[in-house]
Amino acid sequence: MGKYIGKRLLQAVIILLGVSVIVFALVNFIPGDPYSGMYSPDIPTEEIEAKLDELGANDPIPIQYVKWLGRALTGDLGYSIWYKEPVISVILGRLGNTALLACSSILVSTLLGITVGIYSARHRKGLVDNVSTVMAFTALSIPSFFFGMILIKIFGVDLQILPISGMVTVGKESITGAARALDIARHMVLPTVVLGLMNAATMLRYTRSSMVDIQGMDFIRTARAKGLPERKVIYKHALKNALSQIITVLSLQIPGLLSGSLLTETVFLWPGVGRLNFEAVNHRDYPLIMGIVLILASFTLIANLIADISYAAIDPRVLQNDGKG
Amino acid sequence: MERNVEKLKTPFQGNLKKFMTNKLAVTGLVVLVALLLFAIVGPYVTGYDEETIDMMNMLAKPGNGHTLGTDELGRDILTRLAYGGRVSISVGIFATLMELLIGVLLGSIAGLYGGIVESVIMRITDIIMCFPFFVIALSIAAITGPSFRNLIFIIGILGWPSVCRIVRSKVLYLKNMEYVEAARSLGLGQMEIIFRHILPNAMGPIIVFTTLSVAKVVLMEASLSFLGLGIARPQSSWGTMLSAAQNMQILKDCWWMWVPAGMLVLLTVLSINFLGDGLAEVLDPKSRGTGGV
Amino acid sequence: MAEHEIFFEIKDLVVKFGRPGRAFPVVKGVNLSLERGKVLGLVGESGCGKSVTMLSSMGLLPQNNCEVSGSILFDGQDLMKVAPKDFQKIRGKRISMVFQEPMTSLNPVFTIGNQLEEMLAQHEGLKGKANKDKCLELLSLVSIPDPESVYDYYPFKLSGGMRQRVMIAMALACDPELLIADEPTTALDVTTQAQIIELFKDLQHKLHTSIVFISHDLGVIGEISDHIAVLYAGYVMEECGVKTLFQNPLHPYTFGLMSSRMGRTLKNKDKLYSIPGIVPSAENMPAGCPFAPRCARAGERCANAVPPLREVEPGHKVRCWEVAGHE
Numbered sequence: 001m002g003k004y005i006g007k008r009l010l011q012a013v014i015i016l017l018g019v020s021v022i023v024f025a026l027v028n029f030i031p032g033d034p035y036s037g038m039y040s041p042d043i044p045t046e047e048i049e050a051k052l053d054e055l056g057a058n059d060p061i062p063i064q065y066v067k068w069l070g071r072a073l074t075g076d077l078g079y080s081i082w083y084k085e086p087v088i089s090v091i092l093g094r095l096g097n098t099a100l101l102a103c104s105s106i107l108v109s110t111l112l113g114i115t116v117g118i119y120s121a122r123h124r125k126g127l128v129d130n131v132s133t134v135m136a137f138t139a140l141s142i143p144s145f146f147f148g149m150i151l152i153k154i155f156g157v158d159l160q161i162l163p164i165s166g167m168v169t170v171g172k173e174s175i176t177g178a179a180r181a182l183d184i185a186r187h188m189v190l191p192t193v194v195l196g197l198m199n200a201a202t203m204l205r206y207t208r209s210s211m212v213d214i215q216g217m218d219f220i221r222t223a224r225a226k227g228l229p230e231r232k233v234i235y236k237h238a239l240k241n242a243l244s245q246i247i248t249v250l251s252l253q254i255p256g257l258l259s260g261s262l263l264t265e266t267v268f269l270w271p272g273v274g275r276l277n278f279e280a281v282n283h284r285d286y287p288l289i290m291g292i293v294l295i296l297a298s299f300t301l302i303a304n305l306i307a308d309i310s311y312a313a314i315d316p317r318v319l320q321n322d323g324k325g
Numbered sequence: 326m327e328r329n330v331e332k333l334k335t336p337f338q339g340n341l342k343k344f345m346t347n348k349l350a351v352t353g354l355v356v357l358v359a360l361l362l363f364a365i366v367g368p369y370v371t372g373y374d375e376e377t378i379d380m381m382n383m384l385a386k387p388g389n390g391h392t393l394g395t396d397e398l399g400r401d402i403l404t405r406l407a408y409g410g411r412v413s414i415s416v417g418i419f420a421t422l423m424e425l426l427i428g429v430l431l432g433s434i435a436g437l438y439g440g441i442v443e444s445v446i447m448r449i450t451d452i453i454m455c456f457p458f459f460v461i462a463l464s465i466a467a468i469t470g471p472s473f474r475n476l477i478f479i480i481g482i483l484g485w486p487s488v489c490r491i492v493r494s495k496v497l498y499l500k501n502m503e504y505v506e507a508a509r510s511l512g513l514g515q516m517e518i519i520f521r522h523i524l525p526n527a528m529g530p531i532i533v534f535t536t537l538s539v540a541k542v543v544l545m546e547a548s549l550s551f552l553g554l555g556i557a558r559p560q561s562s563w564g565t566m567l568s569a570a571q572n573m574q575i576l577k578d579c580w581w582m583w584v585p586a587g588m589l590v591l592l593t594v595l596s597i598n599f600l601g602d603g604l605a606e607v608l609d610p611k612s613r614g615t616g617g618v
Numbered sequence: 619m620a621e622h623e624i625f626f627e628i629k630d631l632v633v634k635f636g637r638p639g640r641a642f643p644v645v646k647g648v649n650l651s652l653e654r655g656k657v658l659g660l661v662g663e664s665g666c667g668k669s670v671t672m673l674s675s676m677g678l679l680p681q682n683n684c685e686v687s688g689s690i691l692f693d694g695q696d697l698m699k700v701a702p703k704d705f706q707k708i709r710g711k712r713i714s715m716v717f718q719e720p721m722t723s724l725n726p727v728f729t730i731g732n733q734l735e736e737m738l739a740q741h742e743g744l745k746g747k748a749n750k751d752k753c754l755e756l757l758s759l760v761s762i763p764d765p766e767s768v769y770d771y772y773p774f775k776l777s778g779g780m781r782q783r784v785m786i787a788m789a790l791a792c793d794p795e796l797l798i799a800d801e802p803t804t805a806l807d808v809t810t811q812a813q814i815i816e817l818f819k820d821l822q823h824k825l826h827t828s829i830v831f832i833s834h835d836l837g838v839i840g841e842i843s844d845h846i847a848v849l850y851a852g853y854v855m856e857e858c859g860v861k862t863l864f865q866n867p868l869h870p871y872t873f874g875l876m877s878s879r880m881g882r883t884l885k886n887k888d889k890l891y892s893i894p895g896i897v898p899s900a901e902n903m904p905a906g907c908p909f910a911p912r913c914a915r916a917g918e919r920c921a922n923a924v925p926p927l928r929e930v931e932p933g934h935k936v937r938c939w940e941v942a943g944h945e
Binding site: 150266296 | 451452455456457460548577591598
């Protein structure tokens, strides 16, 4: 197990290095020097040049990369041009809000996706299966921002039962305690519905197809032949085998929720990393953009790593096969 | 259970029959053809030009000569939808072609040559796939600036790894098959073997990937254009039309300016996805993962 | 226990597969019976309906695409009429089954111990140490070396033969009255095959379990059975005691099976015999005797009507127009 984790960790580090090279290359593609937003125009050019030399901006590219990487590793991702703050603190300030939304939508999507997926697999071609298949395809095909805008139009504008933007009601920022939690919860409903339903669709498709596969397997027949109640056959024997599939989907969805919520956060004006990313793009705040990319890519890698470790914990054959290839 | 009856038919007939029994896939195909017809023929039928400005009818409601109303400049929405469809669907097709070009080429090379070449290519796919697709696409778009050509370039350069992996695994599997060995012993070159013997046999998964990728790209285009980083003026697509609804007033009061465009994106992507699922069932059953009893 | 008591009987079993209205019969009126403590061998080529017959006795046929009729009497109770919930209490406890594929029949993500233990917990209510002791005892019973370690193994660590032993241990866990063994040796290599057959014989001797043993290999069947039924295309073709069958096989199909068996020895390699043709598929079943197209002795009558199963001598039934004694 330790060897397996070590191997995966090494792979992740190599990929992360590759990611950093690309991010660094993109930073260097950008016209102008990355510090141009940080000094006022009335400082003499010679002074700037001297400072840039000191910072290493005129070093050969590989040396610049090593220095940049060293800084990135210590959490110094540069300085945001727009916010005039270190990139890392700007991102950390928004991460919590995104995580909140991500948690609520993962909750919705996993519960809905797994239960309906199992039910559909057990009653194939039944009403629930047919309806949920069409609905899942629709959810996978609708642009998230369009879905969000329709919800805003119906629930926010026409029915006026839910707030349509932001995280707290304007003018009520100072309230605290339960009232504030309730206010935030009300603001979370629509974005959670958008993200939750769209992710539920993927979860449902994967759960359904892997449960259908597993139901035809010999060991399920064995479990039935043993006289186990159907509940145990499905929720113990079949589900644990489907778990690695479900974890794969989750490991794809969690980083996806951090980055993919960009459109949803933009539409609902939710103050998270997604909207920050869009603002950064709009303001051409390159250090911030690259910081976000680097952090999200690391999250993706961490999620993949956790998924790999979970596979091994669930299915002992993973360790076995790993040795072979 | 083995069915002797089907053995008598050619594989194509059998596949066609299987495909035709998938109601969702056939519906998808029909709707898709209708949408394509609308985009191609539509502009000649509506009686308006894309940029015709009707000063008397700005922000007009549907009806009264404009079937789906007009926008803030008095342009006919239905006509613009047809033109926008041309752009959206072409982006889907061209970006997918670019993904295929890169992916098939690198996938074949990786599978065939193996060794260090393969490792390097596969690590690059790992790296690209670990980037949050949308975020990196947005960031590159911010650097390159929005345009039809840049959009295709960005999506192509970020989207090829999955087809590369498909082709590589197919090549690995097929290159040791007897008929490929036979071709090699006849002295055929590597590339000839790939194009004449291996790729035709990898066609199933590639076709499935292609359809699903067109759907994905149409969605991607709509999203990037909505944010103002996809298609740039003077060209317009469904995505740019949707971006009108970023204006709260239009979102609230002028549904005809954004709902039809969104619906067309949904309909296009949905019908392609149904079609792709039907094709997957026939051509690449494993990818769909529905076997069993 | 009454001598010669028939406690398991299949009557007029018909199983059809396919969509309603277009279903094809796979089992066509099979009658079988088994006395307590005896071994019934079912033999025939793959696809002849052996497994389907016995899966229906376990209530394990897929429910969505097959129709079953007839009756299956088990200890005076018609299993066809048992509610699914009550069937659960019979399956694994009173009737259990060993399958053909030891490599895929165990759940890969649970330990051997867990898969054995849950059965005892389910049917016998055994918990904790009592349960584990019983598991270890069962693993020793089927001659698994080092049961203590194997208990914590995942299936992938075991060879096919070892996994099949685990399957047998599992099947015997609740001391069933009837054990169905569906080609338990087919997927194994020859040496392991012989060991598993020995194990079955040994266990039968010790425990007096009644067994239905399915195989396509007449040699295997002959070693273990008291009574044999030869199945072909969903029909019982010949049925009699084991000695009678080997001394006086009457059906041309049985003949064919025996000749192919004889040809297996190395000396006769060049004379290797196989029955010409293939088993007709369910859709293309001939109107008459299903074996007629492959039968050297087939006459005109064979092509037109299915022969009845007749008792040609006491305890020896044959389904053939050409066997003497038919008027």
